[in-house]
Amino acid sequence: MMEVILPGLFSTIQDEGRKGYRTYGVPSSGALDPLSFRAANVLVGNKLNEACIEIIGGMFRFKALEDIVIAVTGGEAPVRVKGKVEKGWRPIFVEKGSIVDIMAPLRGFIIYLAVAGGISSDFVMGSYSTYTKAKFGGLKGEKVKKGDVLNLKAKVNAKEVWERVKDFEFPDNKRPSLPSPKDETSVRVTLGTHVDLFPESSIKTFFSEPYEITPESDRMGYRLKGTPITYPGGGRVTSFPLIEGFIQVPHDGQPIVLLADAQTVGGYPVIASVIPPDIPLVAHSRPGSRLRFTEVNRDEAEEEARKWLENLNSIAKL
Amino acid sequence: MSGIKIIPVGGRSVYVEICKDISLECNRKVHALYYKLRELSGVEEVVPAYSSLLLIYDPLTIGYKDLRDKIEDLAAQEGVVELKPRKFKIPVVYGGEYGPDMKLVIEKTGLSEDEVIKIHTSKVYTCYMLGFTPGFVYLGDVDDRIAVPRLPTPRVKIPPGSVGIAGKQTGWYGVESPGGWVLIGRTPVVTFDPNRDPPSFIRPGDKVEFYRISEDEYREIREKSMKGEYEVKPE
Numbered sequence: 024m025m026e027v028i029l030p031g032l033f034s035t036i037q038d039e040g041r042k043g044y045r046t047y048g049v050p051s052s053g054a055l056d057p058l059s060f061r062a063a064n065v066l067v068g069n070k071l072n073e074a075c076i077e078i079i080g081g082m083f084r085f086k087a088l089e090d091i092v093i094a095v096t097g098g099e100a101p102v103r104v105k106g107k108v109e110k111g112w113r114p115i116f117v118e119k120g121s122i123v124d125i126m127a128p129l130r131g132f133i134i135y136l137a138v139a140g141g142i143s144s145d146f147v148m149g150s151y152s153t154y155t156k157a158k159f160g161g162l163k164g165e166k167v168k169k170g171d172v173l174n175l176k177a178k179v180n181a182k183e184v185w186e187r188v189k190d191f192e193f194p195d196n197k198r199p200s201l202p203s204p205k206d207e208t209s210v211r212v213t214l215g216t217h218v219d220l221f222p223e224s225s226i227k228t229f230f231s232e233p234y235e236i237t238p239e240s241d242r243m244g245y246r247l248k249g250t251p252i253t254y255p256g257g258g259r260v261t262s263f264p265l266i267e268g269f270i271q272v273p274h275d276g277q278p279i280v281l282l283a284d285a286q287t288v289g290g291y292p293v294i295a296s297v298i299p300p301d302i303p304l305v306a307h308s309r310p311g312s313r314l315r316f317t318e319v320n321r322d323e324a325e326e327e328a329r330k331w332l333e334n335l336n337s338i339a340k341l
Numbered sequence: 342m343s344g345i346k347i348i349p350v351g352g353r354s355v356y357v358e359i360c361k362d363i364s365l366e367c368n369r370k371v372h373a374l375y376y377k378l379r380e381l382s383g384v385e386e387v388v389p390a391y392s393s394l395l396l397i398y399d400p401l402t403i404g405y406k407d408l409r410d411k412i413e414d415l416a417a418q419e420g421v422v423e424l425k426p427r428k429f430k431i432p433v434v435y436g437g438e439y440g441p442d443m444k445l446v447i448e449k450t451g452l453s454e455d456e457v458i459k460i461h462t463s464k465v466y467t468c469y470m471l472g473f474t475p476g477f478v479y480l481g482d483v484d485d486r487i488a489v490p491r492l493p494t495p496r497v498k499i500p501p502g503s504v505g506i507a508g509k510q511t512g513w514y515g516v517e518s519p520g521g522w523v524l525i526g527r528t529p530v531v532t533f534d535p536n537r538d539p540p541s542f543i544r545p546g547d548k549v550e551f552y553r554i555s556e557d558e559y560r561e562i563r564e565k566s567m568k569g570e571y572e573v574k575p576e
Contacts, residue, residue: 044539045388214350261390263390287388325352
C-alpha cells in the first residue's frame with residue numbers, strides 16, 4: 024500500500040492505547056494527541072480507533088503503491104502530493120505511484136496520518152499501539168523505518184471511499200489548540216501526589232519560572248530544564264503508580280512530564296499533574312520551546328477533563 | 342482503615358495512600374482495596390503499588406466526590422474481600438553468566454555462593470506489585486543477610502528473566518530493559534508474554550518461591566518455555 028522513503032524522527036503505529044494492563048507493568052501507550060488521532064480516522068471514513076501513523080516532528084515521505092485516501096491531522100504540517108500542496112484536516116486522494124511529503128510542522132509537533140482501510144499491524148493486549156521500549160504492538164514493536172512496506176488492514180476501493188468522504192472537512196473550533204513555537208505555552212496542572220514534600224519556595228519556583236523542553240524527550244516523557252525545584256530528603260519515595268500528565272521531580276530538580284509510554288510505577292515525587300486537555304499541548308511543544316505551569320483547583324480540573332472527553336466523543340458525529 | 346490519604350490529581354485520577362512504608366501488612370490492604378475498587382462503575386483502571394494505588398476514572402460517569410465516598414466506604418470494610426493468593430515455584434540458574442553480580446554479593450556479604458543461593462531459595466516471597474516495565478515482578482522481603490543495595494550505575498540492557506536483589510526486595514525482569522538491580526541468576530520461564538491475556542501469570546498478592554536448577558535444566562526449560570510448552574502451575 025505504501026513504501027516509506029523517509030521515516031521522520033520518530034514515527035510509530037498508534038491507536039487510542041491499551042487499557043487495563045498497568046497492573047502488569049504495561050503502560051497505555053497510544054496517540055499523544057487523541058483528538059487529532061480520532062479526527063484523522065473520521066476524515067477517511069475509518070472506525071474511530073483504527074491504527075494510524077504518529078509522526079513526531081514531521082519529515083515523512085512515502086510512495087503510494089496503490090490508490091489510497093489519506094488524511095493528515097495534528098500539528099500544522101505542509102503536505103505535498105506529487106509536489107502539489109494539499110490541505111491538512113481534509114481527506115486527500117493519492118494516486119498509485121505518487122510521492123507524498125509530510126513536512127516539519129509550522130505549529131505543533133505531532134502529526135497523524137490515517138489511511139482509509141487502516142494499516143495492518145500487530146494487535147497486542149487490545150491495541151495496535153507500538154510500545155518500542157518493550158518491543159510489542161504496531162510493527163513488531165519497532166518504529167517505522169526507511170524501506171518499510173505497509174499494507175492495508177482491509178481491502179478498500181479508494182475511489183468509492185473518496186466519493187463518500189471527499190467533502191469532509193474538520194471544523195476549526197474542534198481542533199486541539201496548538202502551542203506557538205515562539206511563545207511560552209501555558210499548561211494547566213493540579214497539585215500532585217507528593218506536593219507535601221516540596222517546600223513552599225519550591226512550589227513557588229515551579230509556578231513562576233519557565234521550563235524549557237530538552238532534546239532528551241520522547242514518548243515516555245518530556246524532560247524539562249529550568250530553575251531547579253529542590254526538596255529535602257534523598258529524592259526517592261516508596262514507588263507508587265504513575266500515569267501520563269504526572270510531573271516527576273528527580274533529585275536534580277529538573278521536572279519530567281510523563282507521557283503515554285511512561286513507566287507504570289516510579290519513586291520520584293510528583294509535584295503536579297497536567298490536566299487532560301493540556302497533555303496534548305505539552306506533547307505538541309517541541310524541544311527548545313518553553314512551558315509555564317498554572318494551577319487549577321481540583322474541581323476545575325475535573326470539569327475541564329469532562330469537557331475534553333465530551334469534545335472527543337462528539338468527533339464520532341462529524 | 343483509618344488514616345488513608347485520598348488525593349485527586351489531574352482531573353481524572355485519584356491517588357490513594359494506605360501508608361508510607363513498605364510492609365506486607367500494608368501491601369495486603371492495598372491489594373484488598375484494589376480488587377474491590379476495580380468493580381466500581383466509572384472506574385477505568387486501578388493500579389496497585391507497595392503502599393498506595395492509583396485509580397483512573399471516567400469523569401463523565403462518576404465524579405470525584407462520589408468516588409471518594411466509595412473509596413472511604415470500601416477501605417473501611419477491611420477483611421470483607423478475602424485474598425486467595427496462589428503460590429508459584431520459579432526455577433532459577435544462579436551465578437555465572439546468568440547472575441553477573443553474584444561475585445559482588447559474595448564480596449559484600451562474606452557468604453559463599455551456596456549460602457547466598459540457600460538463603461534466597463529458602464523464603465516464600467509475596468508479590469508486592471508489577472511494573473515499572475512490563476512484567477517486572479517485585480517481591481519481598483529479602484533476608485537481611487543478602488539484602489544488597491542497588492548498583493551505583495544502572496546497566497543499559499538486562500535480559501528478561503534476570504533475577505535480582507535491591508535491598509529488601511527481590512524480583513525479576515519481564516522484558517529486556519535497563520535497570521540497577523544486583524543480578525544473581527536468571528529464570529528460563531517466559532513470565533511475560535504480550536500475546537497472552539493476561540500477559541503475566543503472576544498477579545499482585547501472589548506467593549513466589551525460587552528453586553535452584555542447573556545450566557542444562559535452564560536450557561531445557563528455556564527451549565520449552567519459548568515454544569509455549571512449559572507452564573508454571575500454582576501449587
